[in-house]
Amino acid sequence: MTASGTPSRGVIHDLGYRPYQGPRLGEGAIARALVVTGLRNAFGLGRSGKSKVLPFVLLAFNLLPAVVVAGILVFVGLEELPIGYARYASTTQVLLGIFVAAQAPVLFSRDLRHGSITLYLARPLRAGTYALARAGSLLLATLVFLLSPVLILYVVALLGELDVVEQTKDAALAVVLALLLALSLTGVAGLIAACSTRRGFAVVGTIAVLLVGNGLVSAVQSVASFEGADGVGEVAGLFTPYSLYRGLLDAWVEGGGVTPPSGVGMEVAYVLVLVGLSAACLAGLVVRYRRVAGR
Amino acid sequence: MTAAAPAAGPTTAVVRTEGLTKHYGAVRALEQLSVEIGTGVTGLVGANGAGKSTLIKLLLGLVAPTAGRAEVLGHDVVTAGREVRAAVGYLPEHDCLPPDVSASDFVVHLAMMSGLPRVSARERAAEVLRHVGLAEERYRPMGTYSTGMKQKAKLAQALVHDPRLVLLDEPTNGLDPAARDEMLGLVERIGRDFGIAVLVTSHLLGELERVSDHVVVLDGGRLLRASRTDDFLDATGALLVEVLGEDAQRRMGEALASHGLVVRPRRQLLAIDAAHGRPDLHDLVRDVACDLGVGLVRVQADHHRIEDVFGTRGAAS
Numbered sequence: 001m002t003a004s005g006t007p008s009r010g011v012i013h014d015l016g017y018r019p020y021q022g023p024r025l026g027e028g029a030i031a032r033a034l035v036v037t038g039l040r041n042a043f044g045l046g047r048s049g050k051s052k053v054l055p056f057v058l059l060a061f062n063l064l065p066a067v068v069v070a071g072i073l074v075f076v077g078l079e080e081l082p083i084g085y086a087r088y089a090s091t092t093q094v095l096l097g098i099f100v101a102a103q104a105p106v107l108f109s110r111d112l113r114h115g116s117i118t119l120y121l122a123r124p125l126r127a128g129t130y131a132l133a134r135a136g137s138l139l140l141a142t143l144v145f146l147l148s149p150v151l152i153l154y155v156v157a158l159l160g161e162l163d164v165v166e167q168t169k170d171a172a173l174a175v176v177l178a179l180l181l182a183l184s185l186t187g188v189a190g191l192i193a194a195c196s197t198r199r200g201f202a203v204v205g206t207i208a209v210l211l212v213g214n215g216l217v218s219a220v221q222s223v224a225s226f227e228g229a230d231g232v233g234e235v236a237g238l239f240t241p242y243s244l245y246r247g248l249l250d251a252w253v254e255g256g257g258v259t260p261p262s263g264v265g266m267e268v269a270y271v272l273v274l275v276g277l278s279a280a281c282l283a284g285l286v287v288r289y290r291r292v293a294g295r
Numbered sequence: 296m297t298a299a300a301p302a303a304g305p306t307t308a309v310v311r312t313e314g315l316t317k318h319y320g321a322v323r324a325l326e327q328l329s330v331e332i333g334t335g336v337t338g339l340v341g342a343n344g345a346g347k348s349t350l351i352k353l354l355l356g357l358v359a360p361t362a363g364r365a366e367v368l369g370h371d372v373v374t375a376g377r378e379v380r381a382a383v384g385y386l387p388e389h390d391c392l393p394p395d396v397s398a399s400d401f402v403v404h405l406a407m408m409s410g411l412p413r414v415s416a417r418e419r420a421a422e423v424l425r426h427v428g429l430a431e432e433r434y435r436p437m438g439t440y441s442t443g444m445k446q447k448a449k450l451a452q453a454l455v456h457d458p459r460l461v462l463l464d465e466p467t468n469g470l471d472p473a474a475r476d477e478m479l480g481l482v483e484r485i486g487r488d489f490g491i492a493v494l495v496t497s498h499l500l501g502e503l504e505r506v507s508d509h510v511v512v513l514d515g516g517r518l519l520r521a522s523r524t525d526d527f528l529d530a531t532g533a534l535l536v537e538v539l540g541e542d543a544q545r546r547m548g549e550a551l552a553s554h555g556l557v558v559r560p561r562r563q564l565l566a567i568d569a570a571h572g573r574p575d576l577h578d579l580v581r582d583v584a585c586d587l588g589v590g591l592v593r594v595q596a597d598h599h600r601i602e603d604v605f606g607t608r609g610a611a612s
Contacts, residue, residue: 017426017489020419020457024381024410033407048395048436115391119452122355122385123408124377294358 030125031133038137039144042103051106058099059145062092066149070156081157081167085150085174086253089181092149093242094211099145100138100189101206107134108193108285109202117292127293128286135190135282142182150174173253177245180274184241185210187281194288214242221259233259234266244274308333309460309492310354314363317349324349326516327363332494336486338503338524339496340604341513347496348388350513351462354494355380368459381410384453384461384491388468391449394438398429398448401437402455409456416455423451427481443474450481454491461485463495467502479506500600504528512604520604527604533597534567536580539590550583566597 037046043059044052069082089096111117120130150171157167188209193202217236221243224233237243237259247270250257261267310332317325325346341347352358354367356376364371370378392401402424406416424433427447432440437448446466453461466482467475483506486493497503503510503524510527512519520527538547548565551558556576557568569576577594584591 017484018422019490020411020415022415023412024456025412026410027377030408030410033413037404037407046396046400051395110393114393115387115389116393118387118389118391119385119405120408121357122380122383122387123405124381124410125408126377 027124027126027129030123031129031136034125034130034133035136035140038107038134039140041106042137042141043144047106054102055099055141058095058102059148062095062099062145063149063152065092066152070152073156073160077160080162081153083153084253085153085171086177086249088149088153088174089146089178090242090246090249093214096142096145096185097207097210097242100142100185101203101210103141104138104186104189104193104206105196105199105202107138108190109197109199112194112292113197113199117289121293127289131194131285131289132282135186135285138190139182139186142185143178146178146182147175150178170253177248177252180248180271180278181241181245183278184244184274184281187278187285188241191281191284191288194285210240210242213240217243218258225258230259230262234261237261238269238273241274241277244270248274308366310365310367310494312350312353312363312365315350315353315360315365316362317346317353317358318361323516325353325360328513328516328518329363330511330518330521332492332511333509334486334490334492335508336482336493336495336506338507338510339494339513340498340500340503340510341496342498344515345513346516347513348464349516351385351464351494351496354462355383355385381456382459384456384458386446386449386453386461386463386466388464388496390445392437392440392445395436397434398424398437398440398444398451399433401448402451405452406455411456419455419457420451423455424448426454426484427451428477441474442469443471443477446470446474446478447481450478454485454489458491460492460494463493465496465498467497467499475502482506504600514605528598528600531597531599532569534569534576534580535561535593535595535597536565536567537563537592538565538584539592540588543587543589546587547584547589550587551580554579554583 040046043055044050065083066088072078072082083091111120121127125133154167154171158164189202189206192205192209196202196205217240220236221233224230224236234247237247246257247259247261248267250260251267251270261270308331310330312328312330315325315328316323328346328350339347339350349358353360353365354372356367356372356379359373364373366372367379368382370382372379392398396404399420402420403413403416406419407413411419427450429444429447429451432444433448437445440448446468450463450466453463463482467478470478479502482493482495485491486506486508495503495507504527507524509522510524511521536547538544544560544563544565548558548560551565551567556573556579559566559568567576567580573579580594581591
């Protein structure tokens with residue numbers, strides 16, 4: 001630009017560098033901020049437009065049956081919900097599996113792949129706390145996915161003047177089961193994603209473990225039931241999060257099903273395995289990120 | 296080895312290490328490092344594998360030392376790693392920016408990861424991005440950035456929480472000459488105008504000569520030398536002469552030698568050892584050149600360069 005040229009549109013006044021004298025929050029507040037950002041990122045918020053497509057399409061598909069049920073209930077009027085609160089997640093488990101498998105790498109692989117993990121580890125948050133905060137984001141995202149149809153069904157059931165006490169009891173049980181399932185899915189998908197810097201591997205690995213594993217267990221359970229060896233089917237059910245969920249759903253809510261856990265002992269075993277699996281995976285995550293920090 | 300503290304030692308040490316040692320199995324990454332680093336800009340020099348990155352990791356409290364201790368801003372890096380990391384900014388050498396996030400969002404997020412409340416984080420991020428010179432492009436995804444813009448974004452995240460010390464690992468790596476000058480200017484401003492202590496590594500020694508007040512030289516995990524940059528650049532006492540003409544350098548060299556001077560050729564220059572302390576040396580050079588009929592291009596005092604330290608190992612300890 002020449003000296004006589006027209007001045008540019010605006011003028012930036014350089015005030016010089018000003019030190020920050022405001023508050024600095026502790027590790028808890030930092031972890032909470034990371035959880036919230038992670039939850040937003042899991043749905044593509046705060047990221048590129050493209051990354052919002054998959055989670056929201058999956059969420060829409062996941063809600064579609066609930067919306068249809070709501071429509072039927074409102075216009076036709078039914079004595080009970082055509083699908084149970086807890087059964088819903090079991091019916092849409094493929095969508096749930098894809099959601100968790102696809103969004104876990106957003107929270108775990110991305111920082112490892114792009115090296116941004118270094119920037120987190122150079123800040124006050126400890127490696128273990130970082131890992132747990134990331135898992136917290138994935139847990140909340142999974143719960144949003146699992147519980148939003150339950151909420152829709154519950155509201156519709158109340159509007160349809162179904163029995164409040166009964167509906168509330170069923171919905172509450174579904175929430176407890178959803179929490180157990182979400183914890184274990186978060187653990188498994190998170191650990192796989194944290195061990196892979198490539199998104200594709202993480203997605204395929206998680207889907208293989210969750211959906212293919214569940215398919216195998218279902219096949220074993222069917223054969224066991226057909227052969228009259230229910231005990232084998234019950235033990236097989238201990239091996240994947242989905243079959244554990246289905247077993248508890250059959251035992252606690254609906255009755256029936258293929259080789260559900262029989263007796264209190266087996267039910268307790270199902271719960272313990274779900275919780276233990278989650279705890280083991282979370283511990284694995286903490287160890288994994290401590291190793292990353294020390295590299 | 297007891298390393299000398301900087302000659303004109305700073306009164307307030309920002310970093311202080313005593314016998315700091317880190318072994319990875321059989322690899323001795325850092326060996327008995329005792330050094331003090333003060334305010335202003337300090338250059339950290341060393342070849343690849345000299346222990347620069349290990350030192351930075353130790354100073355951030357990310358790895359525990361095998362032996363010895365280190366204090367950063369008065370905090371022990373082993374027992375108070377969190378306090379250290381809250382007060383230190385770090386610019387890593389390698390890529391660390393997610394491509395699908397804008398610099399603005401990312402710097403705000405990392406400010407919050409350093410404990411700033413959301414509103415303050417936004418203000419600080421805007422201010423720091425302005426200081427490093429990222430204008431409208433701060434709202435674009437960082438995957439679309441040039442290397443220079445990426446380095447600025449990395450610098451912004453290192454400064455956003457107003458640290459008292461920044462560790463800059465090869466901030467000029469991969470930059471073109473114009474972007475490198477801009478980055479060096481920023482490093483200088485951070486140390487002098489912002490009042491933030493800087494520890495900056497580079498394998499280009501000329502850069503460090505330009506911006507740093509002190510230089511710490513590591514070699515094979517050991518301290519080779521730590522002193523003021525000026526001390527590295529002191530005059531050697533030799534006089535450099537460049538002459539022009541047919542076979543000028545040889546003829547000039549021989550003529551000067553015949554006057555009893557010690558002359559060594561150095562590329563296109565002649566280095567005259569002036570240890571004899573002849574006060575009329577400049578006049579003599581002029582007269583000899585005149586007699587020989589060669590063109591005298593320049594006569595200048597010879598200065599040390601930082602890389603000379605690598606040629607005379609151990610001379611400084």
